[in-house]
Amino acid sequence: MFARLKALPADPILGLLAKYREDVNPQKIDLGVGVYKNEAGHTAVLDCVKKAEQHRTDTEDSKVYIGPTGSPLFNVEMSKLIFGTHKVLLENRARTFSTPGGTGALRVAGEFINKCKSGTTIWVSNPTWANHNAVFEASGLTVKTYPYYDYENKTLDFDGMLAALKEVPADDVVLLHACCHNPSGMDLTNEQWQQVVEVTKSVGFTPLIDMAYQGFGAGLDEDAYGLRLMAENVKEMIVCSSCSKNFGLYRERIGACTLIAETSHSADLVASVLAYVIRGIYSMPPAHGAAIVETILSSTELTTLWHSELKEMRDRINGNRQLLVDKLVENGVTRDFSFIAEQSGMFSFLGITPEQVQQLQDEYSIYMVGSSRMSIAGIANRNVDYLAKSIAKIL
Ligand code: LMR
Numbered sequence: 001m002f003a004r005l006k007a008l009p010a011d012p013i014l015g016l017l018a019k020y021r022e023d024v025n026p027q028k029i030d031l032g033v034g035v036y037k038n039e040a041g042h043t044a045v046l047d048c049v050k051k052a053e054q055h056r057t058d059t060e061d062s063k064v065y066i067g068p069t070g071s072p073l074f075n076v077e078m079s080k081l082i083f084g085t086h087k088v089l090l091e092n093r094a095r096t097f098s099t100p101g102g103t104g105a106l107r108v109a110g111e112f113i114n115k116c117k118s119g120t121t122i123w124v125s126n127p128t129w130a131n132h133n134a135v136f137e138a139s140g141l142t143v144k145t146y147p148y149y150d151y152e153n154k155t156l157d158f159d160g161m162l163a164a165l166k167e168v169p170a171d172d173v174v175l176l177h178a179c180c181h182n183p184s185g186m187d188l189t190n191e192q193w194q195q196v197v198e199v200t201k202s203v204g205f206t207p208l209i210d211m212a213y214q215g216f217g218a219g220l221d222e223d224a225y226g227l228r229l230m231a232e233n234v235k236e237m238i239v240c241s242s243c244s245k246n247f248g249l250y251r252e253r254i255g256a257c258t259l260i261a262e263t264s265h266s267a268d269l270v271a272s273v274l275a276y277v278i279r280g281i282y283s284m285p286p287a288h289g290a291a292i293v294e295t296i297l298s299s300t301e302l303t304t305l306w307h308s309e310l311k312e313m314r315d316r317i318n319g320n321r322q323l324l325v326d327k328l329v330e331n332g333v334t335r336d337f338s339f340i341a342e343q344s345g346m347f348s349f350l351g352i353t354p355e356q357v358q359q360l361q362d363e364y365s366i367y368m369v370g371s372s373r374m375s376i377a378g379i380a381n382r383n384v385d386y387l388a389k390s391i392a393k394i395l
Pocket of ligand 1: 013032035129182
């Protein structure tokens with residue numbers, strides 16, 4: 001049976017990481033996968049996580065199954081983190097389940113949508129995170145795109161986006177990025193969110209909001225602005241969130257899928273369907289990451305520590321944006337890269353050709369995705385001169 005198979009290419013993002021690790025050039029720079037790195041280039045475990053893990057080790061007294069919905073305390077704490085003191089929580093219309101990472105949340109959301117209506121079309125931004133397509137297609141959905149990033153002007157094609165959303169059939173789903181758009185770094189302003197919410201309401205499609213980077217843009221509440229506004233205005237909605245980046249829990253695989261229904265009663269009904277879907281895929285989520293997050297979020301002291309560590313990560317990334325723009329100018333680059341400093345979150349497109357991306361990799365050991373998406377966290381004071389000089393040369 002296996003003999004019929006043909007090898008498949010490595011994932012464009014994860015494959016890059018493997019190549020980077022093999023590269024022996026001491027000046028190599030990893031701007032590939034979206035993980036936070038400190039000034040030394042290390043993805044350290046957060047102090048609040050270390051403390052929560054210690055607490056967990058000291059107090060955990062059982063490894064018994066937790067069930068498909070995951071830890072109830074995690075689910076409550078996550079829903080507060082996502083929605084704040086939102087009316088959907090007061091009205092008891094949201095059901096949050098812990099999932100294996102944000103990708104797990106997207107996959108169970110996809111399967112859930114497919115249960116609502118087989119082969120539903122989901123509209124994703126052009127471009128979007130490369131794995132969105134694979135996850136939704138594997139769930140049985142049809143993926144279509146709406147305009148989003150204007151590559152030429154390095155900005156949002158908001159008119160194109162809005163016009164396309166107005167034409168989406170009412171029983172389709174539209175995926176929106178809550179903040180820190182992956183891969184473009186180009187987010188909606190609050191005013192643009194208001195317009196998107198108006199269109200969603202009037203057209204009637206179901207929004208699915210992916211929030212993989214809460215706290216990496218402008219702040220925890222600021223980054224959830226559009227999501228919360230949407231939840232205030234629609235009857236049904238899905239949210240997929242991740243704790244990989246903001247808690248630095250990448251390999252622990254912890255995220256959450258939230259369903260918002262029209263009433264508390266229908267929320268129970270849809271939750272039963274989601275639990276059924278989960279049971280058929282991985283039975284129940286792992287507990288460790290959820291235990292860390294719930295320990296942090298239910299402790300004032302650890303939450304305060306987490307907020308300061310999150311701010312440090314956010315500030316470093318935002319600082320890197322301006323740093324790169326300044327260094328490019330210093331190295332005589334005349335092309336305008338100021339858009340990088342204006343965008344938000346972990347990524348921006350440098351805006352060079354795939355051949356130039358390859359040249360940066362082959363000749364300078366600088367790794368970024370073929371689309372020229374850079375993970376801004378890989379920039380540091382120790383490598384930015386080399387990076388800017390190398391970009392200047394290939395330009
Ligand atoms: C990324 O886009 O680099 C991250 O979300 C990591 C991943 O799994 O692709």
